[in-house]
């Protein structure tokens with residue numbers, strides 16, 4: 100029994116890697132089971148999973164925002180427009 | 191003036207108008223994605239030059255803004271793709287041994303601690319955003335490029351692998367290392383406060 104458990108119980112390195120794989124790809128049924136078993140017994144990896152999913156949501160949201168709160172300064176914008184217009188003239 | 195020359199002059203006039211109308215929005219967007227002022231300027235400039243060169247491809251039925259932003263987004267993605275030069279994770283610089291011991295278990299001092307929030311609303315806090323940018327920029331360039339490609343383009347993992355010509359396991363290993371470091375950095379600088 101112990102040998103079977105040892106075989107099926109993932110090390111934390113692999114468990115955390117699978118947590119990422121789960122987010123970006125799909126896990127097989129067996130991988131899902133093994134990860135579920137691990138996070139059920141390993142509090143740290145369970146915590147890592149929660150944090151990792153939160154980070155995923157934060158990053159998704161960050162790149163979804165179309166309005167940037169810090170708009171560039173007025174004079175920078177004018178300078179840039181001028182620079183681009185000049186550049187276009189040469190083409 | 192020949193008809194062709196007249197048409198070209200016409201394109202110039204239209205693009206000049208677009209420069210006035212859309213530069214601000216495009217620059218803000220490019221800066222938001224790259225957090226680099228000089229780079230953002232270059233990308234916007236390149237976008238207008240590309241728009242001028244391929245003006246014939248612009249279809250009148252689509253909005254100029256939509257068209258320009260699609261060119262700009264391609265330029266931004268190209269930039270990240272170019273940044274991504276060393277796809278294979280180097281064990282020395284991103285070794286798992288930073289976080290895990292010989293038994294493949296968490297090192298106590300770098301193991302995940304309880305966080306004081308589980309909410310994406312922290313993005314409303316400008317201080318948190320600063321910390322997040324800071325932590326992202328501590329990542330090795332190619333990891334950051336992979337992270338940005340994933341979230342910028344909202345692509346599926348398998349499509350990014352095709353883009354970067356890496357295997358899926360390469361990709362999730364990079365994300366694994368990147369997330370381990372990012373998580374740790376945010377924990378130290380923010381969530382443990």
Ligand SMILES: [Zn+2]
Nearest residue numbers: 111114141144
């Ligand atoms: Zn574990």
